[in-house]
Amino acid sequence: MNSSMKQQEALQQFQTHFAAYEERLNGNAGSPDHLRRKTAMQQLADTGLPTLRDEDWRYTNLNPVLKTGFVPSTMPKKEVLTIVNTREFLPDVQSAARLVFVDGHFIAELSQLTGLPQGCTISSLSSAVAETPELISTAPAGVTDSAVRQFTLLNSAFAEEGAYIRAAAGCILEDPVHLLFLSSGAPQPCIHHPRIILHAEKGSEFTVIEQYAALETGVHFTNTVVESTVAEGAHLHHIKLQDESSEAFHISATYARVSRNASYDNHYFGLGSRLVRNNIHAVFEDEQAECTLNGLFLPRDSQHMDHHTVIDHAQPRCNSHELYKGILNGESRGVFSGKIVVRKDAQQTDARQASNNLLLSEDAVVDTKPQLEIWADDVKCTHGATIGRMDDEALFYLRSRGIALAEARNMLSQAFASELVSRVRNEALRSHLDSLIQQRLESSRKDG
Amino acid sequence: MLEIRNLHAGIEGKEILKGINLTVNPGEIHAIMGPNGSGKSTLAGVLAGREEFDITEGEIIYQGKNLLDFSAEERACEGVFLAFQYPVEIPGVSNTYFLKAALNAVRKYRGVDELDAMDFLALIKEKMKLVEMDQALLNRPVNEGFSGGEKKRNEILQMAVLDPMLAILDETDSGLDIDALRIVANGVNKLHTPQNSAIVVTHYQRLLNYIIPDVVHVLVNGRIVKSGDKELAFHLEEHGYDWARDLREPAAQGA
Numbered sequence: 170m171n172s173s174m175k176q177q178e179a180l181q182q183f184q185t186h187f188a189a190y191e192e193r194l195n196g197n198a199g200s201p202d203h204l205r206r207k208t209a210m211q212q213l214a215d216t217g218l219p220t221l222r223d224e225d226w227r228y229t230n231l232n233p234v235l236k237t238g239f240v241p242s243t244m245p246k247k248e249v250l251t252i253v254n255t256r257e258f259l260p261d262v263q264s265a266a267r268l269v270f271v272d273g274h275f276i277a278e279l280s281q282l283t284g285l286p287q288g289c290t291i292s293s294l295s296s297a298v299a300e301t302p303e304l305i306s307t308a309p310a311g312v313t314d315s316a317v318r319q320f321t322l323l324n325s326a327f328a329e330e331g332a333y334i335r336a337a338a339g340c341i342l343e344d345p346v347h348l349l350f351l352s353s354g355a356p357q358p359c360i361h362h363p364r365i366i367l368h369a370e371k372g373s374e375f376t377v378i379e380q381y382a383a384l385e386t387g388v389h390f391t392n393t394v395v396e397s398t399v400a401e402g403a404h405l406h407h408i409k410l411q412d413e414s415s416e417a418f419h420i421s422a423t424y425a426r427v428s429r430n431a432s433y434d435n436h437y438f439g440l441g442s443r444l445v446r447n448n449i450h451a452v453f454e455d456e457q458a459e460c461t462l463n464g465l466f467l468p469r470d471s472q473h474m475d476h477h478t479v480i481d482h483a484q485p486r487c488n489s490h491e492l493y494k495g496i497l498n499g500e501s502r503g504v505f506s507g508k509i510v511v512r513k514d515a516q517q518t519d520a521r522q523a524s525n526n527l528l529l530s531e532d533a534v535v536d537t538k539p540q541l542e543i544w545a546d547d548v549k550c551t552h553g554a555t556i557g558r559m560d561d562e563a564l565f566y567l568r569s570r571g572i573a574l575a576e577a578r579n580m581l582s583q584a585f586a587s588e589l590v591s592r593v594r595n596e597a598l599r600s601h602l603d604s605l606i607q608q609r610l611e612s613s614r615k616d617g
Numbered sequence: 618m619l620e621i622r623n624l625h626a627g628i629e630g631k632e633i634l635k636g637i638n639l640t641v642n643p644g645e646i647h648a649i650m651g652p653n654g655s656g657k658s659t660l661a662g663v664l665a666g667r668e669e670f671d672i673t674e675g676e677i678i679y680q681g682k683n684l685l686d687f688s689a690e691e692r693a694c695e696g697v698f699l700a701f702q703y704p705v706e707i708p709g710v711s712n713t714y715f716l717k718a719a720l721n722a723v724r725k726y727r728g729v730d731e732l733d734a735m736d737f738l739a740l741i742k743e744k745m746k747l748v749e750m751d752q753a754l755l756n757r758p759v760n761e762g763f764s765g766g767e768k769k770r771n772e773i774l775q776m777a778v779l780d781p782m783l784a785i786l787d788e789t790d791s792g793l794d795i796d797a798l799r800i801v802a803n804g805v806n807k808l809h810t811p812q813n814s815a816i817v818v819t820h821y822q823r824l825l826n827y828i829i830p831d832v833v834h835v836l837v838n839g840r841i842v843k844s845g846d847k848e849l850a851f852h853l854e855e856h857g858y859d860w861a862r863d864l865r866e867p868a869a870q871g872a
């Protein structure tokens with residue numbers, strides 16, 4: 170496969186890391202774990218890293234990522250860990266358990282895993298894999314989509330840590346499980362590959378908050394893979410809050426397989442990182458399932474935030490709802506590409522998609538691309554995309570009632586965002602999101 | 618209260634207001650009538666601080682101050698209120714939140730303590746009675762999905778809450794059924810005091826049976842061509858505007 174110099178060099182770098190890992194294996198060479206990683210690395214080498222020529226990557230130039238020489242992340246220093254107050258990242262949100270990672274490493278001292286209800290397994294990935302090595306696959310079954318494949322393979326080759334959550338049949342967890350990924354701003358740009366595995370067994374229900382935040386600014390690369398399966402009648406609520414350092418790179422692939430009468434919802438809130446590429450790939454594996462993908466991204470300065478989603482209606486009588494909104498400031502760039510596939514047998518599909526974008530500055534750009542592939546005939550599919558500036562008439566209305574211009578602008582942006590915040594079920598989390606968004610909008614206003 | 622002198626205003630090189638002269642004294646109610654497109658809403662918008670219009674000549678003195686020096690929000694805080702001909706829908710902002718933000722902005726400007734949630738709710742409940750508005754509309758987003766009549770009542774509710782010195786009502790009667798018209802007009806009358814003034818833009822004499830104007834002006838093609846007492850409204854109702862179109866000279870100011 171054709172790939173350019175940067176891609177080649179980066180790939181070689183990853184191969185060097187992999188060789189170093191293999192040297193440390195000693196007696197474990199040839200283990201299933203090693204072979205699986207080796208296969209992933211080999212497949213990645215065969216495919217090559219994506220370039221702008223790949224249709225799925227034409228809006229996102231990976232050169233800034235590829236030309237940064239990343240090193241595998243090292244265990245953070247003890248001094249770093251003592252200053253961390255894990256509660257401050259999600260104040261007031263009551264959680265059932267918390268797993269904390271610093272630079273990709275699981276930090277047991279900062280985590281809270283006691284008092285879990287019967288039937289619920291929550292652990293770090295490493296301890297889960299120690300018991301069940303085959304938990305990590307090369308790539309989730311059925312994933313051939315090039316948009317997500319390469320970085321998933323990279324993750325499969327290197328993933329050491331992450332989280333494993335399994336709710337046994339009928340197990341219902343009221344409070345969310347909090348996964349907190351912190352970066353220490355280590356001087357050497359490091360790369361980590363969190364792997365998160367979520368299993369909601371028959372009739373179970375739980376909520377996961379996947380949060381990324383920075384202790385200090387600094388360059389690093391997070392390459393996350395989340396694999397979720399939602400069995401019959403189960404409900405999985407997934408919230409992702411991405412507020413990494415503004416110098417960081419963030420690439421993720423989130424897979425969801427949703428079974429009969431089950432539901433998966435994903436709520437994304439993106440504020441951080443210099444370059445973000447999120448991929449979500451949801452597949453209906455049986456009838457009458459439901460999938461909701463909501464996203465709000467708020468880039469400023471020269472942040473680049475790219476969101477690719479695929480919802481695969483592989484089975485009849487399933488519903489999907491998708492709403493992505495961008496509020497863009499500075500010279501930032503936003504991308505939304507939402508693909509909905511309705512397979513031949515997926516009759517009575519109901520799929521709704523909307524992408525609405527608010528440009529707060531002259532220099533911000535957003536590309537939005539709905540893609541519908543419909544092979545069934547008895548379906549309801551709607552999609553719509555808007556890109557606009559702030560409504561002058563609404564601004565004047567607010568001002569004519571005494572509300573200052575700056576506050577009026579803020580109210581309208583906040584109102585635009587509120588639709589997505591209001592869809593989050595946890596009230597404490599909603600108010601935290603509201604204040605994060607408000608802060609972001611206020612500071613963008615001062616800068617821009 | 619208000620003195621408009623030789624006001625010329627337009628947009629994109631097109632002159633809309635062509636020399637308006639108007640004096641409104643404290644306690645007075647003035648009605649402005651005129652054919653579609655004559656410039657009534659433009660005048661109202663210029664007074665409220667719409668920025669899209671260029672003021673090419675003239676001045677507006679409001680309570681001794683040069684009104685054109687103030688931004689839209691400052692004018693509101695200074696006591697100018699415009700009830701919109703077409704109230705704007707603002708999805709995502711609840712009516713209560715909006716009213717509270719507006720009231721507290723105005724109070725802050727006027728050097729009065731901001732109201733807390735409790736006191737605000739008490740105030741709003743009292744003011745809602747004035748326009749007989751349904752409580753449920755408070756929690757809905759501003760004007761979103763409101764019926765025409767509900768929007769107009771919401772305008773008068775805002776007026777009641779902000780307590781202006783100069784209220785400009787731009788066709789507040791249009792879209793109201795007979796009962797609503799009476800309720801809204803009653804609300805306006807109750808808010809009227811010997812200290813504050815109102816400019817009422819309307820097409821129909823009917824409203825003026827409820828809100829009795831001190832002066833009626835006829836605005837045609839960007840000029841006030843005739844001013845008179847409330848009988849002038851009956852004359853217009855009967856004879857239309859054709860006769861007025863021929864009046865070239867601005868009529869003498871009545872008061």
Ligand SMILES: Nc1ncnc2c1ncn2[C@@H]1O[C@H](COP(=O)(O)OP(=O)(O)OP(=O)(O)O)[C@@H](O)[C@H]1O
Pocket residue numbers: 628633651652653654655656657658659660669702
């Ligand atoms: N923003 C604008 N851009 C261009 N033309 C405008 C604008 N606003 C007003 N006009 C023009 O100015 C003229 C006066 O409009 P205005 O809305 O003031 O009339 P009006 O007297 O309020 O009419 P109506 O009785 O229909 O409400 C019209 O010809 C209108 O098209």
Ligand SMILES: [Mg+2]
Pocket residue numbers: 657658659702787788
């Ligand atoms: Mg008008």
